[in-house]
Amino acid sequence: MKTYKILGICGSLRAKSYNHFALKAAAQLMPEGMSLQIADYSDIPLYNQDNQAPATLAAVERLRAQVAGADALLIASPEYNFSVTGVLKNAIDWLSRTSPQPLREKPIALLSATQGPVGGARNQYELRKILGGLEAMVLNKPEIFIGLCQNRFDEQGELTDATTRKFIGDQMVALQAWIKRVEAPSVN
Numbered sequence: 001m002k003t004y005k006i007l008g009i010c011g012s013l014r015a016k017s018y019n020h021f022a023l024k025a026a027a028q029l030m031p032e033g034m035s036l037q038i039a040d041y042s043d044i045p046l047y048n049q050d051n052q053a054p055a056t057l058a059a060v061e062r063l064r065a066q067v068a069g070a071d072a073l074l075i076a077s078p079e080y081n082f083s084v085t086g087v088l089k090n091a092i093d094w095l096s097r098t099s100p101q102p103l104r105e106k107p108i109a110l111l112s113a114t115q116g117p118v119g120g121a122r123n124q125y126e127l128r129k130i131l132g133g134l135e136a137m138v139l140n141k142p143e144i145f146i147g148l149c150q151n152r153f154d155e156q157g158e159l160t161d162a163t164t165r166k167f168i169g170d171q172m173v174a175l176q177a178w179i180k181r182v183e184a185p186s187v188n
Contacts, residue, residue: 001033004179006037007070010076011077011088011123016157017125018149020169025159026074026111029169030062034176037073039066047093048114063091064098072179075134078114079123084130096134104135107182108177111144111168113152119145139178140170 008023020038042135043059045051065140067073077088110127112120131138136162144167147150152161159165 004034004071004176005069006034006036006072006074006175007066007086008029008036008175009073009075009077010038010054011075011085013042013087017078018115018146018153019078019111021153022076022146022149023074023160024112024157025165026076026168029165030172031176034172035167037066037070039063041087041091044091044094045095047090048094049097052097060094060098062080064095064102066104067085067095067106068100070106071183072093072109074111074175075127076111076113077120077123077127077138078085079118079120081114082125084125088127089130092130092134101134103131105137106137106167107137107175109139109171109178111146111150111171112186115148115150117147119147119149121145128178137178137182139171139175142167142174144168144171 007037010017010020010023012019023038043062077085110124114120130136146164152164154160
């Protein structure tokens with residue numbers, strides 16, 4: 001049985017980010033045949049077309065290679081000011097400038113954890129628009145919005161809420177099926 005390699009991308013660089021904790025929970029809840037590696041892209045500079053020289057792009061190329069080598073992405077991100085976090089948008093902007101552009105036809109699942117009641121829904125809808133414009137294949141359902149997340153994780157970052165664990169587990173099963181569906185040859 002093939003093991004699908006999932007690359008986790010956290011929209012927050014904070015060490016104790018709830019979204020980072022959510023990625024770790026997703027890794028625990030993945031069905032057999034899936035594994036998760038979480039990307040570190042904290043060294044990617046702010047996008048500036050003048051800095052597209054090879055020496056500047058080592059961090060960008062590393063992330064591009066990780067995205068290209070993954071069977072799918074799992075993006076977990078908070079919502080900043082009703083939208084996508086700056087660091088995540090910056091990474092996507094850099095990736096969109098690489099060749100070959102690694103997000104095209106890449107299966108992607110989204111989840112978000114926020115301390116407010118909405119759970120990051122607006123962030124995800126913005127991400128869907130951005131990723132759709134780059135021809136990524138974003139999983140539609142189930143959508144995972146972990147609102148009031150500070151009540152769902154313990155002090156060590158473990159997801160303790162059984163309902164949220166079930167939702168994430170269901171999304172991982174759906175992501176596995178989505179990968180198989182995207183990689184299957186189309187019949188015309």
